[in-house]
Amino acid sequence: MTTPVREFDRFEELAGTQLYRRNVFAVTGLPTRASGPAVRRHRQKVEARLAVEEGWPGAPEVAPAGGYGKDEVRASFEGLQDPRRRMVDELLWLWGPSDSGCDCDPDVHEWHDAAVLLHARVLEAETGRSGLPVEQRASLWENAVSAWGHLLADGTLRQHVRHRIRALGDPRLDEDAADDLLARLPRLLVSPFPQLFADQDTAARLTSVCSAWAGFPPFAGLFSELFERAAEEAYEKIHGDLLTAEREREAHHYREAFLLLRDRVVPGFEDMAPLRPFVSDWRHDEIAHIVAVGLNNLAVELLGVSVHRPPSASRREEMIWLAEKAYEIGPDRDSDGLKENWEFIYDHLTGTGRRPARPTRRFPWFGFLLVLAVIGGSLSALIQVYGIVPVLIIGLGGIGVLGYFVQMVVAFAGAARSVRRRK
Template sequence: MTTPVREFDRFEELAGTQLYRRNVFAVTGLPTGASGPAVRRHRQKLEARLAVEDHWPGARDVAPAGGYGKDEVRAAFEGLQDPRRRMVDEVLWLWGAQDSDCGCPADVHELHDSAVVLHSRALRAETGDVELPVDQRASLWEHAVSAWGHLLADGALRQHVRHRIRALGDPRLHEDAADDLLAGLPKLLVSPFPQLFADRATAARLTQVCSAWTAFPPFAGLFSELFERAVEDAYEKIHADLLTAEREREAHHYREAFLLLRDRVVPGFEDLAPLRPFVSDWRYDEIAHVVAVGLNNLAVALLGVSVYRPPSPSRREEMVWLAEKAYEIGPDRDSDGLKENWETIYDHVTGTGRRPARARRRFPWFGFLLVLAVVGGSLSALVEIYGFLPVLFIGVAVLGVVGYIVRFLAWLAGGVRDGRRRP
């Protein structure tokens, strides 16, 4: 009976920046085609060595620095006995020269092994296992993404995986499981990124790398799911800090509230910037909304206090910073209200009557002339049908009614604007 790869534990065990370090072939140093007596002899050799040494270096040229201890080596050999675990590790390790029995195109093994080496070296560089300048890391990522992307996009791995499952000949894994295994592989390959994005500078640099992965169909849509937890954790921290700042504001501890917003909430929101391409628009806008509201609420509260007690120079700077930052962060749906508050605070604080410059809008001449032409044509038709005096009388009456309506709407809008300005 076929066991779908989605039920394997191996994907979860390998996921992360240690993707290649935990590979059983990296740990044991065995080739991916090793089986039977060859595996047993190599195990006996390593056990004898580890009886007198603390560590074994692992696979030559590819395994990470530091080597492996006795328990890691023993666990790796145990993993080799389960074909469902072994096949995941085989796909993520070197195949070597073409197996005459697998029937793969001549360049598939070479491209696969290049993908493994490049990807593993890029991860080792990002985790500090090897020293590499940033520009060299970028080159590694570029070629690793391209190699894995082309392999998975054209299905070149499927034939080899099915061949290897047949060669193992274990009833616990049917060759049809190759499709499930390869379907789960793209997510495993990009699983290190949530950990790498924990560092803000690294995250900003690797954003383009993530975008390059998504250019290949097998990886499209994966990053939103992978970063969902990271986004949720960031939002929970921002939300907790906002609640604390709100309590400080309600207790009239304005300085403490300001410091929380400036030093924790805003930096926390800015840390989401590298994840922006992989977060849904509605989710990002929702986070931006709550942050902008928190900033704006404190700015308005400080404005209310300043009406009765002139603010100090530092308090003025805080008010303007809060209002400006709220407008900068807030989503489009909040921009009008936040801009009004910013202008009001700016007027009050500076006392100069100057406001932040509004974007000048061009007069819609084309629309104006089009409406004028339509109205003129309509009036000409009505005059021709009913005569000049009746049309003039009705037109004056309509203009009078419209004038009253416009005045009423202007009065209503002014009242709403004053209410929004009022602290």
């Protein structure tokens, strides 16, 4: 009974930026079609050389400076003895001309070997192991993605893989394993990106490359899984820094809280920008929400403190920066409230608009009652002298004249203000 390929860890061993460099055929220099006797003869030759030298150069396509060490070379030869491991490495190395009885279309081998060489070469450049200029890497990425994407989307590799399994003739691996091998290959091909995204400049440049990979069905959805761990680690770091800043705020160590938010939390959030296309919307909004709330809370508390103690110029700048950053970072659901806080803080500190409400003055009840008493006494005296009807007529007429006079004063005042605004 054969053991399914998925139970072996060769895919995990090769994953990363050195997936081609660690390939057993790259290390030993053997062709992928090498049979038992050829492998033994080549191994004897290599071991004789390693007996007098410290390293073996390996295949010229990806040979590292100084070659490979003895232990790595010997481990690679041992790996060739297991067909289940060997077939993983064959998928990622050169097949050569299609004259080995596999009946593949010649274009399949040509496209496959081009994909291997292009991908290996651009990975060497991105990891600093070659001097290829940045401006020349875009075309390598584009062609590597296109070659691998079409080969795996079309299913044209399956015939060759099944042929190679038959050629090896090892009972530990049957032809049905070809489907398992090809199903796991896409994840291995894109496994270098989490390491490459550790550098922010590289990450920003390669975001479009990842999108190109994801445009082919075999790679669709893989990037969210690949970057899930990176996003989770970044989230945990941001959350930890926010908690520390919150404790400093609660202890009234406002300067320390501000520095934590400015120098660690906000840069940590901004560093996640290259991962944005590969992180779910709800996850990104969750992180944006807690960062915005942390910034906003400190800004509002500093504003409250400023009511009792006028802030310095630097403290005013800090408050405005906190409120503005909170609005910029916050998700859509928080934008209205954060914008209102930012505008209020800005207007309060710069004097350009709204200001805090002035303290309410107490109503002058004594004066109000005194005026009522005077008016009531006067009316009572007039009624006794002239009677109630004449007093009412005169009073209503006076109120009408007074109302007209007040209306004219308001109109003139409005016209004067309008003139001042236009100037």
